[in-house]
Amino acid sequence: MNQKKREGGTKRHGRSPNRQILQVTYLFVFMFCVLIGYYGYFLVVKSEEVVRNPYNVARIDKEAERVLRGSILSERGDVLAMTQADEDGEESRYYPYGNLFAHTVGYSTRGTTGVEAAANAHLIHCSTGVLDQIYNELMGQKNEGDNVIVTLDPELQQILDEAMEGYTGAAVVLEPATGKVLAMTSTPDFDPNFINETYEAIIADDSNTNLLNKAAQGLYSPGSTFKLLTLLEYIREHPYTWDNFSYQCGGSIRAGGVDVSCSGGTAHGTVDAKRALELSCNGAFIEMGLSLDKKAFAETCEQAGFNQPLSFELPSKASSFRLSWISSDFDTAQTAFGQGETEVTPLHNAMITAAIANGGVMCSPYIISGVETAQGDKLEQFTSPGSVRIMTEEEAALIGSMMEGVVNNGTGGSVKSDLYQAAAKTGSAEFDAESETHAWLVGYAPADNPRVAVSIVLEKAGSGGTNAGPIAKKIFDARCQ
Numbered sequence: 001m002n003q004k005k006r007e008g009g010t011k012r013h014g015r016s017p018n019r020q021i022l023q024v025t026y027l028f029v030f031m032f033c034v035l036i037g038y039y040g041y042f043l044v045v046k047s048e049e050v051v052r053n054p055y056n057v058a059r060i061d062k063e064a065e066r067v068l069r070g071s072i073l074s075e076r077g078d079v080l081a082m083t084q085a086d087e088d089g090e091e092s093r094y095y096p097y098g099n100l101f102a103h104t105v106g107y108s109t110r111g112t113t114g115v116e117a118a119a120n121a122h123l124i125h126c127s128t129g130v131l132d133q134i135y136n137e138l139m140g141q142k143n144e145g146d147n148v149i150v151t152l153d154p155e156l157q158q159i160l161d162e163a164m165e166g167y168t169g170a171a172v173v174l175e176p177a178t179g180k181v182l183a184m185t186s187t188p189d190f191d192p193n194f195i196n197e198t199y200e201a202i203i204a205d206d207s208n209t210n211l212l213n214k215a216a217q218g219l220y221s222p223g224s225t226f227k228l229l230t231l232l233e234y235i236r237e238h239p240y241t242w243d244n245f246s247y248q249c250g251g252s253i254r255a256g257g258v259d260v261s262c263s264g265g266t267a268h269g270t271v272d273a274k275r276a277l278e279l280s281c282n283g284a285f286i287e288m289g290l291s292l293d294k295k296a297f298a299e300t301c302e303q304a305g306f307n308q309p310l311s312f313e314l315p316s317k318a319s320s321f322r323l324s325w326i327s328s329d330f331d332t333a334q335t336a337f338g339q340g341e342t343e344v345t346p347l348h349n350a351m352i353t354a355a356i357a358n359g360g361v362m363c364s365p366y367i368i369s370g371v372e373t374a375q376g377d378k379l380e381q382f383t384s385p386g387s388v389r390i391m392t393e394e395e396a397a398l399i400g401s402m403m404e405g406v407v408n409n410g411t412g413g414s415v416k417s418d419l420y421q422a423a424a425k426t427g428s429a430e431f432d433a434e435s436e437t438h439a440w441l442v443g444y445a446p447a448d449n450p451r452v453a454v455s456i457v458l459e460k461a462g463s464g465g466t467n468a469g470p471i472a473k474k475i476f477d478a479r480c481q
Contacts, residue, residue: 069093070123070145072105072115075369078154080105081116095192100157103213104184104314104367105150107192110199118313119148119368127373144374151180151369159478160185163471169438169458170214170346173475176354176450179363179384183475186214216316219343220457223429223464224280225440226338228352228399229304231277232391233297234288235398245273245288253283256330260286263428277402278410280426282337289336294325304352304362304390311364311385312347319344339430350455352390353442356403357423357450360396363387404447412443414469420446420480424472426464436460441468445476452479
């Protein structure tokens with residue numbers, strides 16, 4: 001019996017190597033399946049992304065030699081950029097609207113900028129049928145690149161461009177509910193059709209800003225447009241008593257050892273929070289600002305997009321908010337009414353304004369809405385890359401109603417219309433004691449169903465209501481009548 005036990009034990013011990021081999025086999029089969037699965041995922045999902053990656057320079061350059069660069073079109077089919085070839089096969093890029101889309105559409109010689117850069121991989125990629133591509137190759141003809149569709153509205157852009165004539169600055173028009181960039185301009189500008197001839201002269205002059213897209217990359221003191229965020233924080237810290245706020249304006253206030261005047265030294269008398277916004281009373285907002293929790297104020301502003309990069313296809317700069325718990329009363333006072341170290345881009349100011357119009361939800365802006373083949377077959381469609389709630393619906397409605405008051409009873413009267421209700425906030429931002437202030441206006445219309453939100457800054461132009469307001473009204477009139 002002992003012998004049998006030993007034999008049985010030997011048999012069980014003998015199966016162990018087979019089980020281990022089987023386990024190793026299963027492991028290799030599993031790893032092989034994972035590898036095949038990832039390879040399939042790469043081919044279906046990731047391959048196009050890798051191929052179109054702008055860092056994949058060699059492949060992109062090689063593909064560009066074989067493909068006739070695609071066109072850039074508006075959503076209604078207007079040609080904003082196209083490639084022409086003469087009888088000798090010499091190719092040139094043509095921009096039918098000249099200066100109008102200089103900074104947004106950009107150019108594709110002397111490097112690439114604007115949408116030409118952001119959508120470069122699409123424009124030099126051919127998605128037509130394989131047989132057509134083979135035929136073209138055999139005939140020695142280039143395949144046609146895909147077309148890129150953008151959100152820009154030529155009519156609205158034309159109105160904005162003409163209204164900005166004579167001014168230096170920038171403006172942005174957004175669709176609040178979607179984040180679509182309907183128009184964007186920066187002055188001075190350039191004609192991309194002649195960039196080869198003018199490029200060297202432009203870059204040789206350090207003071208020349210023609211190539212800079214100030215709408216997305218220009219940082220400005222927001223002036224009184226920033227009072228919208230100061231008011232938001234004050235309401236949050238005083239949810240039940242904010243409407244009890246009262247300030248006696250004598251035309252100036254001493255804060256941090258410095259006298260700060262209201263515009264023109266105007267004495268507004270006794271104002272509550274609503275009237276302070278309508279009249280843009282610096283003293284009232286300094287009073288509010290000095291009472292705020294600085295850490296909470298910073299969190300509110302960062303939630304609204306300050307101190308972080310914007311998600312946008314074109315190059316942009318991050319707006320900055322520097323107030324902290326160690327900031328002096330002087331810095332706090334300056335920040336409260338939009339001066340000090342606070343800086344914002346016109347694009348970001350438009351996003352904040354659009355968020356108020358959109359019930360507190362801020363959509364990331366976007367300018368490329370789709371890709372199609374040269375024959376017009378849809379390939380891809382894009383929407384906003386994301387959105388974030390920066391205030392509650394109740395907060396947005398409350399601030400929005402006060403912005404309507406700015407139009408009806410305050411500094412924003414230049415955008416008032418009998419045909420629709422607009423909401424706005426004006427601003428005058430100091431940047432140099434020897435120069436006139438920058439003129440700001442942000443706003444949206446119609447107030448009950450916002451179709452457009454605008455942000456306009458005019459350098460050294462003085463009053464926002466007087467100078468930026470009429471430009472905004474032309475945009476509102478075009479979309480709201």
